[in-house]
Amino acid sequence: xxxxxxxxxxxxxxxxxRQSISQTYMFLARSFSYPKKEFYEAMKGIETAEELNCLxxxxxxxxxxxxxxxxxxxxxxxxxxxxxxxxxxxxRPLYETAYSREDMCSREVYEDLLRFYEHFxxxxxxxxxxxxxxxxxxxxxxxxxxxxEADSKERGKDPTPYRFAQLDFLERHLGKWMHKLDEKxxxxxxxxxxxxxxxxxxxxxxxxxxxxxxTLKRLDA
Numbered sequence: 254x255x256x257x258x259x260x261x262x263x264x265x266x267x268x269x270x271r272q273s274i275s276q277t278y279m280f281l282a283r284s285f286s287y288p289k290k291e292f293y294e295a296m297k298g299i300e301t302a303e304e305l306n307c308l309x310x311x312x313x314x315x316x317x318x319x320x321x322x323x324x325x326x327x328x329x330x331x332x333x334x335x336x337x338x339x340x341x342x343x344x345r346p347l348y349e350t351a352y353s354r355e356d357m358c359s360r361e362v363y364e365d366l367l368r369f370y371e372h373f374x375x376x377x378x379x380x381x382x383x384x385x386x387x388x389x390x391x392x393x394x395x396x397x398x399x400x401x402e403a404d405s406k407e408r409g410k411d412p413t414p415y416r417f418a419q420l421d422f423l424e425r426h427l428g429k430w431m432h433k434l435d436e437k438x439x440x441x442x443x444x445x446x447x448x449x450x451x452x453x454x455x456x457x458x459x460x461x462x463x464x465x466x467x468t469l470k471r472l473d474a
Contacts, residue, residue: 273311275399277457280308282392284450285347288335293328296446314464316456321449334444345437349386352430362386362426369422370394373401388434391427395419413472420465428462431455 283292295301302320309318324331339347349366350359357365366385370376375397377385384390402415431454438451 272400272403273308274313274461275396275403277308277312278392278396278399280305281450281454281457282389282396284447284454285339285392286389288324288328288331290328293324293331297323312460314460316460318453318456319449321453322445324446325444331444331446334447338438338442338444338447342441344441345434347388347434348384349388349391349426349430350384352433354429365425366391369418369426373397373418386426391422395422395427398422413469416465416469420462420469423458423462423465427458431458 286292301323305321306318309316326334339345343351350362354362363385370385373394375394377383377390398415398419402412402419405412405415435451435455439448442448442451
């Protein structure tokens with residue numbers, strides 16, 4: 254979805270303990286993007302369950318991770334299920350502007366998202382032709398911010414600006430509508446993979462949000 258996402262960033266679910274947050278966001282972004290063959294085959298592999306467990310164990314905060322089942326359908330049927338669930342059925346759209354907000358209209362949401370992306374020199378891919386408020390675009394933006402934070406720590410630089418950026422983005426965008434999307438998926442979704450991935454996403458976002466608030470509050474003390 255975003256031009257700055259290098260292919261090697263999505264090649265593995267786990268890079269290292271320090272990259273667990275960015276890799277978790279990448280996994281979620283791929284989970285709610287159109288299911289390509291490579292991702293489907295990876296999720297059908299036995300080793301994926303172990304990699305996901307290692308990913309969660311490497312996070313700097315605790316989660317009650319119950320696992321995510323592999324897709325229960327064939328690849329063609331899994332692709333059709335994605336289209337029927339998120340593209341054709343309007344009750345479970347994957348776009349932030351589909352969920353009403355009291356503080357921003359749709360135009361303001363677009364403008365705010367683009368300001369975030371442009372501030373970090375990020376452009377949406379011309380090949381994907383998607384909107385800036387698609388869940389995969391927002392999750393991939395968090396991949397980039399989390400990776401910049403981890404890279405800063407590894408180089409001995411101050412990661413605080415990237416932590417504030419992640420906190421701000423979660424509070425202004427992802428945290429505003431994930432519960433609404435998850436509620437619809439749990440009520441009307443049929444494929445267990447999407448229901449479990451959605452529940453995990455909500456728990457992960459809540460855990461990361463609390464972790465950021467706690468870390469930044471401690472720095473201000």
